[in-house]
């Protein structure tokens with residue numbers, strides 16, 4: 001018997017009370033099909049301005065910085081202002097996301113925008129979030145040409161654009177969205193839930209920002 | 225990893241007299257305990273979530289074979305490979321075969337207790353492949369040639385001065401007179417050194433916090449981002465996970481995420497929760513070209529259906545050790561294998577045998593704090609007692625202990641004699657105390673009285689007083 005069958009049959013022997021396995025199989029099939037939600041914290045059940053406020057509060061509590069702009073036309077200005085405030089060169093790298101591509105970067109002639117994954121030499125990266133989760137101030141990013149995963153981790157500064165209409169109360173709503181885009185039972189190659197900038201507490205439990213991932217996470221909330 | 229659990233008593237004594245260690249361990253109690261308390265209080269639904277997390281994992285274990293099969297189908301459908309390993313040796317061979325086929329020289333590693341369990345690093349080195357730990361804590365202990373002393377804070381037993389000394393010793397290319405007095409400078413140095421390793425690695429190995437049957441996804445939860453660089457940059461990503469990491473659906477992951485970080489570090493959510501499904505896709509500009517999952521059994525299937533099945537609910541948050549008065553005094557290394565604290569006291573005997581590890585389930589005051597904070601409500605004290613019972617059945621405990629318990633059992637079955645013995649004992653202790661209310665030296669009991677006085681009994685025996693009508 002190969003390792004797979006040996007492990008599975010060992011498990012099965014301890015699980016089966018009768019040779020009829022059909023009830024167990026039906027339970028599993030049904031759970032995978034219906035994916036019932038567990039307890040969803042009431043905290044996220046807020047809408048409109050209250051939801052945005054909760055998202056901002058939770059994100060700031062984990063040391064992300066947040067800027068709010070009225071429309072996407074103001075995003076390039078917000079990017080440039082952030083880079084200036086950190087004394088960084090006016091340069092940023094982004095993916096091919098159509099919403100990022102449509103931003104009027106020509107309003108910031110100083111700002112050099114390059115496109116593609118990061119090779120580790122970019123100081124700042126710009127991504128568009130699939131969603132923001134108010135429950136914990138988390139942003140959700142998905143891999144692909146639109147928003148290459150390397151941009152989430154290699155640059156020292158990660159700027160993430162979140163549309164107010166993509167803000168949700170809880171993780172469960174994110175999964176509904178993922179299923180509507182990728183189909184039931186499927187996922188993008190990488191889905192990153194990011195809650196604040198990278199940190200470590202490994203030396204004497206002292207919490208320090210900027211471990212291997214970005215030292216700062218700057219969220220730009222558009223609209224709302 | 226070599227099992228040093230038989231020397232638990234000597235290890236523990238050494239730990240208590242190690243001043244550096246005692247200084248570092250002070251951070252466990254002030255740090256983790258207070259943080260977990262705050263984390264739990266942050267969510268009104270926290271206790272209810274613990275119940276549903278427990279029920280969820282009970283459901284998974286009942287249907288484990290079927291969820292594993294469903295998971296495997298999904299991994300394959302997304303272009304990944306699933307390897308099954310019955311033993312540590314099988315898992316090591318599978319990983320080395322993948323590395324060899326890809327001609328790997330450097331392998332980066334995210335934090336993974338499973339790779340400690342199978343002693344992967346030593347094995348890779350023996351094959352001429354260089355493993356580089358990338359979690360800051362793991363990196364530090366790799367430099368020192370040590371093993372983790374905690375499942376989520378591997379270097380919690382060290383002070384910043386010790387780390388600075390190691391960095392000076394190993395990072396020889398850097399200026400000798402650089403300032404390393406603060407944790408932040410140590411972190412920046414490690415970040416710069418490891419960045420080169422991430423970019424040079426051929427294969428990235430991570431563990432998994434959860435595996436999702438619905439989608440064939442593996443999940444890692446980290447704060448540093450090292451796990452993501454480990455798995456995104458190299459040619460291949462290898463996930464090493466034990467079979468009980470399965471959860472049915474993405475919604476079930478939510479339940480566990482909501483209790484994991486709060487119990488571990490008190491965070492509401494760890495910084496990076498990463499869901500990985502298969503290798504790089506046609507339109508992906510980055511990500512690993514190959515994606516492998518090694519499913520390790522290594523004794524777990526044998527725990528199913530026994531009194532130790534509940535242990536398989538563990539999500540490795542570390543809360544039980546953070547709150548354990550024994551762990552707080554001696555740290556993790558004294559336990560002598562990969563998993564320390566209460567969860568280790570239960571798990572280690574199942575994985576390496578009670579013969580070598582009998583001291584571990586005895587290293588408990590049975591105060592019950594572990595169970596009271598365990599997000600999965602695992603009855604750790606009950607299982608430690610079960611190990612003690614097995615130890616007794618196998619006659620593994622020392623002769624004096626067996627003699628003493630045998631004597632007690634003999635008396636307990638003869639109430640008349642028992643009462644008489646209790647009266648004599650009471651009188652004897654009272655006499656020894658000489659009216660001072662405490663006994664400074666006890667014949668046959670100096671293991672106790674060497675460190676503290678024994679309070680002398682006051683009044684009659686419990687049974688005499690009960691009979692006389694005294695009630696609390």
Ligand code: SF4
Nearest residue numbers: 538539541542544598
């Ligand atoms: S036994 Fe419970 S408290 Fe201990 S690590 Fe496992 S889940 Fe956490």
